Amino acid sequence: MELSSIYKHFQKSNGITTDTRKIIKNCIFFALKGEKFNGNKFAKKAIDSGASFAIIDEKEFETNERTILVKDVLTTLQNLANFHRRELNKPIIAITGSNGKTTTKELINVVLSKKFNTKATIGNLNNHIGVPLTLLSFTEKTDIGIVEMGANHLKEIELLASIIEPNFGYITNFGKAHLEGFGGLEGVIEGKSELYNYLKSNNQKAFINIKDSKQVELSSELDSIIFGNKTILKHIDPFLVIYYEGLEIRTNLIGEYNFSNINAAIAIGEYFNINSTDIKEALESYVPTNNRSQITEKGNSKIILDAYNANPSSMKAALENFEKITATNKIIVLGDMFELGETSNQEHQIILEQAEMINTKEIHLIGEHFSSTKASKAKLYSTFEAFKISFKPTEATYLIKGSRGMALEKTLELFD
Numbered sequence: 465m466e467l468s469s470i471y472k473h474f475q476k477s478n479g480i481t482t483d484t485r486k487i488i489k490n491c492i493f494f495a496l497k498g499e500k501f502n503g504n505k506f507a508k509k510a511i512d513s514g515a516s517f518a519i520i521d522e523k524e525f526e527t528n529e530r531t532i533l534v535k536d537v538l539t540t541l542q543n544l545a546n547f548h549r550r551e552l553n554k555p556i557i558a559i560t561g562s563n564g565k566t567t568t569k570e571l572i573n574v575v576l577s578k579k580f581n582t583k584a585t586i587g588n589l590n591n592h593i594g595v596p597l598t599l600l601s602f603t604e605k606t607d608i609g610i611v612e613m614g615a616n617h618l619k620e621i622e623l624l625a626s627i628i629e630p631n632f633g634y635i636t637n638f639g640k641a642h643l644e645g646f647g648g649l650e651g652v653i654e655g656k657s658e659l660y661n662y663l664k665s666n667n668q669k670a671f672i673n674i675k676d677s678k679q680v681e682l683s684s685e686l687d688s689i690i691f692g693n694k695t696i697l698k699h700i701d702p703f704l705v706i707y708y709e710g711l712e713i714r715t716n717l718i719g720e721y722n723f724s725n726i727n728a729a730i731a732i733g734e735y736f737n738i739n740s741t742d743i744k745e746a747l748e749s750y751v752p753t754n755n756r757s758q759i760t761e762k763g764n765s766k767i768i769l770d771a772y773n774a775n776p777s778s779m780k781a782a783l784e785n786f787e788k789i790t791a792t793n794k795i796i797v798l799g800d801m802f803e804l805g806e807t808s809n810q811e812h813q814i815i816l817e818q819a820e821m822i823n824t825k826e827i828h829l830i831g832e833h834f835s836s837t838k839a840s841k842a843k844l845y846s847t848f849e850a851f852k853i854s855f856k857p858t859e860a861t862y863l864i865k866g867s868r869g870m871a872l873e874k875t876l877e878l879f880d
Contacts, residue, residue, distance in 0.1 A: 487513040495520045545596030546627045556609040561636025563778045564725045569612045571729035574750045578742040580607035590614035616642035618655045625662035633659045634671040639777025644805030691731030709740040716751045721781040762879035764859040771872040776811045787822045791861035794824040799866020800831025813837045
């Protein structure tokens with residue numbers, strides 16, 4: 465079936481799903497495949513559950529006119545998303561970077577929604593499947609789209625940009641993330657810069673933080689909107705308070721590393737003519753969720769929970785911020801960082817040594833990689849279960865941070 469015909473079915477549908485557990489009446493099911501699953505096997509179930517059509521790529525699962533056979537389901541999903549993007553022809557801002565993508569996306573969204581009907585990536589649906597699903601969630605009522613792009617290897621941002629066709633782009637930073645897939649920091653820079661390559665080739669605009677020398681260097685030939693000189697960081701103990709256009713903005717964000725994320729949201733808000741009072745209200749209303757730099761209290765303990773993800777750059781920034789926070793007793797709980805390849809041992813040792821230089825009561829490092837480091841002060845645990853047996857909560861200020869796979873939000877249960 466031609467893509468245009470599938471698009472007509474999409475326009476009459478109640479949306480797209482790739483999960484039979486999320487079937488709603490009159491949706492279209494895309495039978496994606498992975499290493500351990502084959503969505504084609506669930507096409508009949510999807511239709512029986514209320515889907516109007518199932519897109520498949522294995523003929524043996526073709527049952528009737530409601531199963532649409534294509535060459536490749538994933539490619540069809542991506543092409544459909546791009547087709548939809550072109551049909552709507554709405555301005556789209558694409559965001560990538562090593563750290564801060566999701567927070568920046570959410571800050572931009574909350575600022576722009578003061579004036580526009582915005583639609584942004586939900587959670588971190590930012591890969592080759594999530595990006596198409598995000599685009600297909602846009603409607604005629606969407607004024608501006610905000611799409612997050614994640615990547616762990618070269619050419620991935622290039623692919624995502626070709627699907628999104630963004631009018632604007634922003635790279636939060638270039639850091640030590642997914643080093644294994646990118647082959648090192650230079651590979652990270654090359655991979656993230658694929659967004660700049662797209663913007664340059666298609667005469668689109670980039671937002672550039674003047675305080676980031678690498679952004680400035682790599683964007684010299686781009687049509688750039690420069691920002692970073694209009695705000696002053698007042699203090700960060702623990703929440704960021706900034707001055708902007710004569711206004712004091714009291715945020716619910718911790719860590720100096722969030723200052724650049726806030727600045728990006730302000731700059732993009734200004735570009736789209738959001739007034740300074742609305743920008744202030746938007747930024748002050750935003751409260752981080754999903755284990756991203758959240759502050760919570762358990763008994764007499766204050767906990768900075770940053771357990772959504774971790775890499776050497778974000779770990780370093782979190783520790784630097786924690787060192788600046790005023791507290792009588794400080795306790796650090798860190799979990800392994802993943803996808804670092806051959807540099808893993810070295811990077812974990814560097815983070816351990818940074819943690820041990822901070823004036824703390826206790827340091828707990830959890831995971832196979834951290835347990836292989838050489839510690840003089842920190843306590844090492846190969847598994848969370850080993851940590852759980854040993855850990856005794858006390859009155860203190862805690863930093864809890866680790867990669868998603870470590871699920872260190874489980875630590876909160878130990879305070880009950």
